[in-house]
Amino acid sequence: MAVEVSVIETSSLGDRSYLASDGRVAVVVDPQRDIDRVLRLAGDRGVRVTHVVETHLHNDYVSGGLELARVSGAAYLVAAADEVGFDRTPVADGDEVPVGDTLRLRAVATAGHTFHHLSYVLDEAGDDGWSPLGVFTGGSLLFGSTGRTDLLGRRHTRELARRQHASARRLADLLPDGTQVWPTHGFGSFCAAGQADVAKSTIGREREANPVLRLAADEFVTRTLAGLDAYPAYYAHVGVVNAAGAAPVDLTPVTRADAGQLRERIAAGEWVVDLRHRKAYAAAHLAGTVSLGLDGPMSTWLGWLIDWGTPVTLLAETPDQVADAQRELVRIGIDRPAAQATGGADEWAADPAQRRELRLADFPALAAARAGAAPAGLPAADVVLDVRLPNEWKAGHVDGAVHVPLPDLPARLAEVPPGVVWVHCSSGYRATAAASLLANAGREVVVIDDRLGRAAAAGVAMVGTD
Template sequence: MEPIAVVDEGLGNSSYLLDLGDGRAAVLDPARDPRPYTGRAGRRGLTVAFAVETHVHADFVTGTRELAADGAQIVAAAGAELAYPHRGVHDGDRVDLGGLVLEAIATPGHTPAHVAWLLRDGETPLGVFTGGALVVGGMARTDLAGRERTGELARAAYRSIRDRLLALPDELPVWPTHGPGSFCSTDATGERTSTIGLEKAGNPLLVGDPDEDTFVARLTAGFGSYPAYFDRLPTENQAGPRVFGRPWPALSLPDLDVDAVQGLLARGAQVVDARPIDRFARGHLPGSISDELRGQFGTWLGWVADPSRPVVLVVDDDQDVDELLRQALTVGVEDIAGRLGGGIEAWRAAGYEVHTLPLIDVDAVDRQDVLDIRQDTEWQAGHLPHAAHVELGALAGGADVPVSGSTAVMCAHGQRSMTAASLIARGRGDSRGLEVVAGSAEDWAQATGRDLEDGA
C-alpha cells in the first residue's frame, strides 16, 4: 500500500496521506494548512482519522491540531512532551488503524524523541515512515535541539540507523519527511523516497559500513546554517500552535491606507515587500525587506523578519495572497497587520519617499565590489574571483557587511540578492551604491569568458 505524498517544494518536505481502506485516512507529519490533506481525502471519500508525528518539527508549524479540530486523533512519541491532547507512544507500541498497523521505532538523533513508523498489514511490513531519521542520501541534522547536543544526538542517530532501521528488510520502502531543499537535511539527493537496501548501498553516510566516529564526522561535516525561526518553532510545536479552524486560514489581510501604515511603522512594525524583484527595484518603501513571493517565501520570511514586530505587506493585486498567508503561517509568522492599500503608487501619491535598488545584468559587474550572499556550499562550488562572501541568513542576524563602496550583490537568480541588498540598505539608511545582479556566478563566467574560483 503506497501512501500519497503531499510535497511542499518550498520547504523541501513530504507529508503522507495513507488510505486505511475503510473510509478513513491517516496523515503523517502534516504541515499547518489542513487543506492539502482534507482535500485529497475528500476527493477519495475519506475522513482523516489520525494525525501522526515522527518528531517535533523545527521547520514548520505542525498541522496535527488543525486536523484534530476536525476529529482526527493525534499520535506522537510520549517523549515529545506535547502539551495538548494526543496519544503518546513508546518504542514498540502499535497503533491499530483498523487492519493496518503503525509500529513505533524509537530512532533518536534528529530529535531526542524521534520515532519512525513501520507500517504493517498484520505482520507483513509494507514500508517505513522515517521522518528525519533516514532520508534519501543522508539524514536530518542533529544540531536543532541545541548545538551543545549535536555530537550526542549524532551518535544516537548512528545507533538508530544501524541497529533499528538497517535491520529492516532491504526491499522495504523508505518514506522520509525531509528531502531535497530542506534546511533540515544533509546530503539529500534529488529523490524523495527510497528503500532500506538502496540506502545501505548508496547513502554517503553509510558507505563502507563506517564506525560511529566516522559516521559522526561525515554527518556533522554536512551541517550548514539554518533559518533563525528553527530555534523557536520546536517550543511552539510542543506547546501547541494556534488553531484557526475552518475556513482556513481565518486570517484577514486588510487594506491599510498610507496613514495607517505610517502609524504602524511609528510603533515598530516592519514592511515586507513580496512583489517580484524587478518591481521592488523600481520603487519601494524605505527600510522595507524584499522577499519575493515564491516557493521559498516562507522560509526567508521566517529567517529575516523579526518575530516580535508586526508585519505590513506590500503585494500587487495579481499575486496569490492565499499562498502568501499559507507560507507565512506555516513558519509561524502570524502577526500580519495587513497590506498597503493601493500599493507603492498610493505611497508615492501621498508624497512619501520611495527608494530604488537597481538590477543589473551579469556582464555589467565590473569595477564595483561584489558581495556573494549564497550558502557556503554554493559559494565553495564556484564564485567570482575576489568576491566577498557572507550568507544572507548571517546578514539577517546582524553580521558585518564586508564591503562598503559601490557593491554588486549576487546569488543564483536575484531574489536572495535583493533580500540581502534591502537588509543592507535598511542598516545603512539608504540604498545608494548598491546594485543587485540578476544572474548567477555561472552566468557571469559564461558572459565574460572568465573562470570561477572554488573552495573556501
C-alpha cells in the first residue's frame, strides 16, 4: 500500500503535526496536546500508531506526545541529549528506527532552533533498497525560512543561528531535490524566523528559494538576527512543561458564572475574556472584559498578555465556542478556565450601568479627524496609538503615532498620552484588544477597524514605508 502522510493543522498557532502510515502502522510527528484529533485520524485511516516523534522540545505549544505514546502504546522518540522528566526512547544523530516493514526513520542532528534539535528522514523500502520520501524538519528547514534561534536566550542566539545555517545545508547535501519537506513551524508561528506563503515544498525548491541555502553563513546570521521580533511570554512556561512531561487534558465544560459572579471576578482582577467578533464586542459588552475573538489567534495573545496563573473566564455566544476556546488554551498550557458564560451582553451585564460600547472607525475617518473634521459621532484624534510589534512599526507607521506593542500595553498604560486615543494595528483584531484594555483603565478610545495598507490612500501621512 502507498505511503500516506497526513497533515494535522493547528492554524491558530501556525503549526503542523503529521501522521505518516503505510496502511497498517503509523508514526506521528510533533503532536499537539489535544491528541483526540490524532487518534481520530488514525482510526479513520485504520492504522496503529507505533511511534511518536518529537523533533525538539517545543516552546510555542504543549506537546501531546507523551500522552499519545501512553494511550497508544507507541515508542516515544525524543532526543537523547534533552534532559526530560519522563521515560522516552532516546534518539541521536544517525539512528535508524524501523516503522513496520516498509518504512524507517533516520535521525539527523539539525541544531539551530534548539541545541538538540533532530530532523527525521522518512525512508521507504523498495526493490533497490531504501529511498527518502521526505524529511520532518520541525523548526529547522522551513518553507522559505528557518526556525528562530533566540528562544534559549540572547547569549545563544548567534551561535544557534550559525548552527541553523549548517544544519539546513546538511539536509540539502544529504537529500535529493525531490525529497518532500515537512516542517512543524512556519505557518504563522512565532517560532519561525520568517514566513513563506506556500502549502508544500521540496529540498529542490528550498535550494532555490530559501535564504539559508543561498546565503553565506555570516550574511545569513546577520539577516536572521536583524529580523527577529518579540515572541510570546508564555513560551517560557511551555518549555518547562514539555521538559517535565505534560499531563492529560481535561476538555469537559467548566463552571458557569452568572452576571453577579462575572462582576466579582472582574473586581478581583481576574481576566474575563469576550470571545465574540470584535464588531459584536464593540456594539455591547460587559465593562471590564477584554476582547479576544475566536476569529483570531486568541490563545497566543491571551497567553502573551496575562500574568501567568491569573484565572480566566470565557464569554461566548454558544457552548461550542467556549469548547473551541478551551481546546486552544490547553495547547499553550492554560489547562482549565475558571468559569464560563454564554449568551450576550444583555445576560452578562444585567445592570445597564455595566454595559459598554466601543466606537469603530476607519482610516478615512482618522484622516478627517486629524484635519479637524471628525465624522459625526466620533471625537477628535488626540493620540494615535499603534499596537503592532516592533518590526511591523519599523517597516512603516502613521506619522506622529505613539508606539506601544500590545503585549507591553498592560504594564505601560500610563505612558499613553492624555486625550482621546485612536488605536490601530494591521487589521483591527489587536486594536480592539488594546482598546478594551484602555477603556478598562478609564480612557476614551476609538478602534480603527481597518487595514493599515489603506491608510496612505485614505490621506493618512505615513513614514518609514517604501
